[in-house]
Amino acid sequence: MSDKKKKKNAYISVLKDFGISLIILAAATIAGYLFKLGGLTDSNIIMLYIIAVLVISILTSKIYYCLGSSIVGVLVFNYLFTYPEFSFSAHDAGYPVTFLTMFITALIAGTLANKLKRNTLIAEQNAREKEEAALLAQNEQLRANMLRTISHDLRTPLTSISGNASTLISGGTALDETARQQIYTDIFSESMWLIEMVENLLYATRIEDGRMQLNISVEILDDIVQEAVRHTERTHPKRNIIVDMYDEIIPVMADANLIVQVIVNLMDNAVKYSDEDSDVTVSVHLENEYAVISVSDHGTGISDEEKEKVFDMFYTGGSRSSDSRRSLGLGLALCRSIITSHSGSVYVSDNIPNGTIVSFTLPIGEVDLNE
């Protein structure tokens, strides 16, 4: 199929180049005829043909057209404009030299033009390749940064877990009950953090060449939100989570697992950056062709200049979070790339009187029911 198509394309391009050559030569001939009528000399007409060959070389793809049109130019000139007219014989002894000079000049001009054209093409291609390489390097850089940050972030909890466990193994009985309880709690929370982290990483690896590999189908928004809420309730059993769902069934176009992960990440942030006894709310409403999912908290909020930066990879809110290790900064960047690849958008606004609302949109899906 593609072979056939290629052949067809090649055929079309030959036809096109041939047509261009014919038209330009014909134009030169008509102009030459007008020149002759105007009483201009042969050399002007020769110039016309040389220009014609030059133009042909620029406009056509192969060097053969330049060669061919040089020959045809000479022959037509001989046939139409030299005495005796309408014959290929030439009476003047100087004409063969003229013909040869004309042919060589046309050929050289044509070849140069062709070369020039090819050089431009190569330069363009080089520029394109360079751009691609730069993008690749940038992705590579991002990946390297990510790996560096991650391996550093993994090492800390792992050190704590293995260290604490070895303390328990070697001298567990020497410790009093409260100290031991503290160690157990530390091991547990550090490994919980690792679990969340690895979960995010798994999703991050699905980003290839800056694009997410998606598995989009019609999903019920309610299911997705409930799943995310259940997950958050498990990891933060002490927090009060309010779910404000829309009354209708909302089908959305989504990769359910990824969107669950987005909501979990947003809720995790909301929990992390607000007081233990304050509520976290998840709500859903409709806006045109989109479902809007919002997660709001009653924390300190995010300043206007930080609102854009929070979506950058590895941005951790600098001064604000004292335990920056616990907010990797991968979360919101990952959320944004997931949402963007769903043709949705994500944005931060202020909660009144205080706190943050992070909202994102998802296109509403259509279902034709199989009754």
Add this chain to the structure above:
Amino acid sequence: MNEFLVLVVEDDKPIRNLITTTLKMNDYRFITAVKGNEAIMLSASHKPDIIILDLGLPDIDGVEVIEHIRTWSDVPIIIVSARSEDRDKITALDKGADDYLTKPFSVDELLARLRVIQRRLMKSENISVTEFVNGRLRIDYVSGCVHLDDEELHLTPIEYRLLCLLAKNVGKVLTHKYIIQSLWGTPADNSEASLRVFMATLRKKLSDSSQALIQTHIGIGYRMMKL
């Protein structure tokens, strides 16, 4: 002492220790197997009440173990798998596994799954063929009526069939594929989307927005819980 005997099939020692310690602390009796063939033999000789089965075993595939055991026994099987093995999980459920745990799982999760199955096993003894009662829900198979408390629900034929399918497999995770095949026979392009919508409308009629009765397992399927 808990009268339930659990067969734990897991080749990874720390995970096996974690599971058996949990079982011990909660007074379950248990036996362990490291390999698939060993598991098949033990389940034939000891007749365990529940099997916890890791999908990645050194000798034969966990799915094969399920297929073998299902030729003679309906013993509930909980599979354990890593997240990256979503597809294997679905295959295992289609082959007859009852439930799954995704690594890393918490001890509480494991215990909850065991309780779900125990509850089902204890109640299935007095099962009736004409009526199904689960919490506030009552299905009268003879008249085709569904009641929530005393109120009769008006279900469409497809919702009714869906509800009956879930009720007959209470406690068991049913995959999308299995449900679609049971409802429509041959799957069409829009089957999955349709199923999701029917499930949402059914759940609405059952006033089950919190998914206490019917759980959604994203990417896998649905399960009716024994209340």
